[in-house]
Amino acid sequence: MDIKDIIKPENFVYGKSKVLTDTVMHYCPGCSHGVVHKILAEVIEEMGIQDKTIGISPVGCAVFAYKYIDIDWQQAAHGRAPALATATKRLYPDKYVVAYQGDGDLASIGTAEIMHACNRGENIVVIFINNAIYGMTGGQMAPTTLLGMKTATTPYGRRADLNGYPLKITELIAQLEGTCYVTRQSVQNPGSVRKAKKAIRKAFENSALKKGTSFVEIVSTCNSNWKMTPVKANKWMEENMFPFYPLGDIKDR
Amino acid sequence: MxxxxxxxxxxxxxxxxxxxxxxxxxxxxxxxxxxxxxxxxxxxxxxxxxxxxxxxxxxxxxxxxxxxxxxxxxxxxxxxxxxxxxxxxxxxxxxxxxxxxxxxxxxxxxxxxxxxxxxxxxxxxxxxxxxxxxxxxxxxxxxxxxxxxxxxxxxxxxxxxxxxxxxxxxxxxxxxxxxxxxxLRDPVRRLTDKEITEKYGHWATVGKPASRKGNIISSLSLAASEMEAINLRLQAKYQKMRENEVRFEKTMCDNAEYLLVAFGSSARICEGTLEIARSKGIRMGLLRPITLFPYPETAIREMLPQLKGIMSVELNAGQMVEDVRLAVNGAVPVEFYGRMGGSIFSPEEVFEAFAKKFNL
The missing domain is CATH 3.40.50.970 (Thiamin diphosphate (ThDP)-binding fold, Pyr/PP domains)
Structure with a gap:
């Protein structure tokens, strides 16, 4: 049998989402962003909402999300994505608005914007990539950097007395009346990818039901700045990140 | 009515x-x-x-x-x-x-x-x-x-x-x-979402139909050559504003020998100063920039042949006066009078400052 006989639509077991562009991603091999982009694109495709979804990209590695997911995008100033999303959703209540943010963007410079957007119960989807480090700027301490973790600005490890404690912002957000769904997921193996995709789908469905803000944290790896191989980074995340940032739904109503 | x-x-x-x-x-x-x-x-x-x-x-x-x-x-x-x-x-x-x-x-x-x-x-x-x-x-x-x-x-x-x-x-x-x-002017109705899509759908994030690429709104362009091209396009746009959007108002400028330049509430106060000056036989005019960018520099420049002096009157330490001086380029004396920190001048006070600066 020739290879040409095998490559037929009826034999496909897997395909790239039509909502993903063909642009080669700038993300490092092993980075979680690519997987999250993939499942986000799949959810948009499966729900048939490509023409109704407006994305807000952050400042950070995912600033270029607009190159990879084929929807209309707004590129926000650092930390301000929830403000853009608020206005967009209020002015277009029947569209789907998704803010995609990293830990520095969401949990440091943009803390006020995310807290108040969630507290107002804006009917938006927030995807929060927590890899405990600033990726784009070269591996500095993030608000979510674990104690003892070495970064470019904590070269001897994060110390509570010098640098404060890692911020569990997702738990804080779950306290807010405006949020309807707050969950923490990961994408380091097929099972976790399926769960994370389910969570993102639920967040979009909540948005249509106008139940309030849906917030999906993805505990992620940044193997380049963690200075590990992708495999080792996944293991390190499971052993060190998950105990402090436990996976699962924190709020679902 | x-x-x-x-x-x-x-x-x-x-x-x-x-x-x-x-x-x-x-x-x-x-x-x-x-x-x-x-x-x-x-x-x-x-x-x-x-x-x-x-x-x-x-x-x-x-x-x-x-x-x-x-x-x-x-x-x-x-x-x-x-x-x-x-x-x-x-x-x-x-x-x-x-x-x-x-x-x-x-x-x-x-x-x-x-x-x-x-x-x-x-x-x-x-x-x-x-x-x-x-x-x-x-x-x-x-x-x-x-x-x-x-x-x-x-x-x-x-x-x-x-x-x-x-x-x-x-x-x-x-x-x-x-x-x-x-x-109150006649109301203008809001555009419908459909009208917005028709008018601005080629650039706005209104949701991407299958017929076009995604609209991406960003101020980011990492390549220096691309960013310079964007800057050049922006500068060309600002030049169009300079050519088309200058707005100003002239009061008693036709035979003026002295000119006050003031905007906003300062200009309102300077209307009183004009009356004081004219009652004393001083031919004073007032130019009120309505657009501060683009600035009515040509309007000021065109008056230069008839002017002995200009005073910029502002509620600050002297900011717009720099644009007046750029327009005048040393052709006539340009003075400044201002107050700061929430204090406001009276028309008389402005006149006194003017008379002192121009020895009148």
Missing amino acids: AEKLLKKGNEAIALAAIRYGADGYFGYPITPQSEVMETLMEEMPWETTGMVVLQAESETSSINMLYGGACCGKKVMTSSSSPGISLMCEGISYMAGAELPCLVVDVIRGGPGLGTIQPAQGDYFQAVKGGGHGDYKIIVLAPASVQEMYDFVGLGFDLAFKYRNPVMILSDGAIGQMMEKVE
């Missing part, structure tokens, strides 16, 4: 926003402009025109809500006063860079810092010369009456969409708080 009301400048802004078909107002309380949002909340336009009115958690958030709303092709605006505008400057720079239309109202108070809540014009540089980072310009309109506060909302939106650029109404605590007669 059009309806006439007695209103504060700030209230006029709010009424105009609804009647000029604004889609969204996003703001944060700060004296002396809080009546703008208070009036909007009392009017409840979401029940009538469908306009969104939202109190944000900060001015930083307000301006970024404008960024989001403007990306959608909607008519969005905010208002604030000096310290709040400082916080917004980041967002204004981003919106200028991303070429987004919006209207920002600055009701200036005395500074620097927390300063005072009294009127001043100390934010001329911030509005006209930048405020935020990078080589950008915004159109700056300077109202001198409550009627102009109202009218410039409509004009401001028109210019913002004509150039896809932020426009600022640069007012002050005096114009914002004083009450005057204001004539």
Whole structure:
């Protein structure tokens, strides 16, 4: 049998989402962003909402999300994505608005914007990539950097007395009346990818039901700045990140 | 007959926003402009025109809500006063860079810092010369009456969409708080979502149909050559503004030998100074720039052959006078008189300063 006989639509077991562009991603091999982009694109495709979804990209590695997911995008100033999303959703209540943010963007410079957007119960989807480090700027301490973790600005490890404690912002957000769904997921193996995709789908469905803000944290790896191989980074995340940032739904109503 | 009301400048802004078909107002309380949002909340336009009115958690958030709303092709605006505008400057720079239309109202108070809540014009540089980072310009309109506060909302939106650029109404605590007669213009209805998609769907984030590529609104371009090309395009746009949008008003300028240049509330006060000067036989005129960017430098330059001297009169330490001097380029003496920190001059005081500076 020739290879040409095998490559037929009826034999496909897997395909790239039509909502993903063909642009080669700038993300490092092993980075979680690519997987999250993939499942986000799949959810948009499966729900048939490509023409109704407006994305807000952050400042950070995912600033270029607009190159990879084929929807209309707004590129926000650092930390301000929830403000853009608020206005967009209020002015277009029947569209789907998704803010995609990293830990520095969401949990440091943009803390006020995310807290108040969630507290107002804006009917938006927030995807929060927590890899405990600033990726784009070269591996500095993030608000979510674990104690003892070495970064470019904590070269001897994060110390509570010098640098404060890692911020569990997702738990804080779950306290807010405006949020309807707050969950923490990961994408380091097929099972976790399926769960994370389910969570993102639920967040979009909540948005249509106008139940309030849906917030999906993805505990992620940044193997380049963690200075590990992708495999080792996944293991390190499971052993060190998950105990402090436990996976699962924190709020679902 | 059009309806006439007695209103504060700030209230006029709010009424105009609804009647000029604004889609969204996003703001944060700060004296002396809080009546703008208070009036909007009392009017409840979401029940009538469908306009969104939202109190944000900060001015930083307000301006970024404008960024989001403007990306959608909607008519969005905010208002604030000096310290709040400082916080917004980041967002204004981003919106200028991303070429987004919006209207920002600055009701200036005395500074620097927390300063005072009294009127001043100390934010001329911030509005006209930048405020935020990078080589950008915004159109700056300077109202001198409550009627102009109202009218410039409509004009401001028109210019913002004509150039896809932020426009600022640069007012002050005096114009914002004083009450005057204001004539309400015929209402302009809001565009429907369908109309917005037809008009702005080629650039706005209105949801991507299968027929086109995704619209991406961003001020980011990492390649230096691309960023320079964007800058050149922006500068060409600003040049078009200079060519087409200069607005000013001349009073008693035909036979004037001396010229006062003043904007906003200073210009109102200088009208009294003109009367004093003319009663003493001094041929004084007043040029009131209505657009501070683009600046009416040609209008000033054209008067030079008839002039013995010019005085710029401002409620600051001397900011616009730099633009007057650039226009005059040393051809005649250019003096300055101003007060700061919320203190206001009287027409007599301005005349005395003028007489002293020109030995009259």
